[in-house]
Amino acid sequence: MATNESESHPSASAETKSYSTRRDFLLQVGVVVNTIAGFMIGVPLVGYILSSLIKSTPPVWFSLGPVSKFQEGAMRMAVFENPYRREADGQTARLTCWVRRIQGDQFKVFAANCTHLGCPVRWFEESQLFLCPCHGGAFYADGEHAAGPPPRGLYVYEHKVENGELQIKAGVLPTLAGPFA
DSSP states (O other), X not given: OOOOHHHHSOOHHHHHHHHHHHHHXXXXXXXXXXXXXXXXXXXXXXXXXXXXXXXXXXXXEEEEEEGGGSOBTOEEEEEEEOTTOOGGGGGGGEEEEEEEEEETTEEEEEESBOTTTOOBOEEETXXXXXXXXXXXXXXXXXXXXXXXXXXXXXXXXXXXXXXTEEEEEOSSOOOSSSOOO
């Protein structure tokens, strides 16, 4: 009593066909889900990158005060409002910088943040150094790196003297997000 093998066992080709169809379906679902995820990540990322190329913010010069406010040879902290502030910025829109009047109308204006992780630096007159309390960064009076983990010197603002006022350029302010431009 030999039975036909094809009668006692279901068709192997039907199983393979069903399995192949399920595999194809899952592959297509995976492609669709990954494509959607790629667009959700890629479109905003490309928009962010291209927006900085398309729209440029014109630089703004604003005053730190009259030249007479800064003593020759002395280092002084100046406080100013970020001209590009948003309503949500609150107190964080108040920025500080260190101003050193070399002589006459010659100045050096430094950002008050360490180039390592952005902690505020303080000027110590006795040692003639800017010191960062967070990780021991030190900078000379000219803003150059002296010691510690900071990778470079302090950011130096572009500045000018106009009508007896010391002005700095606020078009490019230092941030912790990237290199200083």
